[in-house]
Amino acid sequence: MKEELLLLISLQECDSQLVGLSAKKIKLPEKIRKMEDDFKIYTENIALNKRKYDELKAKRAEGEAHIKKLSDGMIKTRERLLEVKNNKEYQAMLKEIETAEKARGDIESQIIAIMDEMDKLSVLVKKDDETLQQALIEHEKEKKIMEDDLNAVDADTVTWTEKRIGLQKSIPANLLAQYERVKKRNNGVGVIPVWKAVCGGCHMNIPPQLYNELQRSDDLLSCPNCNRIMYFKNQEKSE
Numbered sequence: 001m002k003e004e005l006l007l008l009i010s011l012q013e014c015d016s017q018l019v020g021l022s023a024k025k026i027k028l029p030e031k032i033r034k035m036e037d038d039f040k041i042y043t044e045n046i047a048l049n050k051r052k053y054d055e056l057k058a059k060r061a062e063g064e065a066h067i068k069k070l071s072d073g074m075i076k077t078r079e080r081l082l083e084v085k086n087n088k089e090y091q092a093m094l095k096e097i098e099t100a101e102k103a104r105g106d107i108e109s110q111i112i113a114i115m116d117e118m119d120k121l122s123v124l125v126k127k128d129d130e131t132l133q134q135a136l137i138e139h140e141k142e143k144k145i146m147e148d149d150l151n152a153v154d155a156d157t158v159t160w161t162e163k164r165i166g167l168q169k170s171i172p173a174n175l176l177a178q179y180e181r182v183k184k185r186n187n188g189v190g191v192i193p194v195w196k197a198v199c200g201g202c203h204m205n206i207p208p209q210l211y212n213e214l215q216r217s218d219d220l221l222s223c224p225n226c227n228r229i230m231y232f233k234n235q236e237k238s239e
């Protein structure tokens, strides 16, 4: 293959790499941010059982405080009972104690039910905790890969830019201008392989005569449809 064409192919490789790298520079931070957000939602969801457990714990403490208040009240009422003179008052106090005892019994049953639920939840909370720890390890691992990838972008950009500058110097100005012109009109691709008479850029058929010429001659030929500079490449042969 003609030397100039080989240089153009290398130049195209540099340009394609640079396009990919600048896309990465924009997309990777977005991807990392999205991953962080998703993980935050996941963490919040997985904490639902724990939150429920804490709510029950608070409710239990509340119930216990209520029981203490009722019990203290009953002690005082019983003390007062000893000093009561008339029967009506005595009956009223007995009724008061009875009501308080009933209330205390109700709260005690509620607390037992709460503790039952807490027992069940604590099993789930423990499991959630383990799941979360595992997920966190995975999350950090994935994030690190993306961050390393992002950190490599700048260095890779420098490498490919330097390579491009070197190549550019060896390519005749008019050919370079043609490449840039065609590239600009064709989504950043100015040089394209052709195989089985199909343009690798626009996928149109190359006329048989031109296809023959492409395989034989050293002239720089362009695709009649997209104008990209063509080169013949046997896609079945590994390079």
Ligand SMILES: [Zn+2]
Binding pocket: 199, 200, 201, 202, 203, 204, 223, 224, 225, 226, 227, 228
């Ligand atoms: Zn084409």
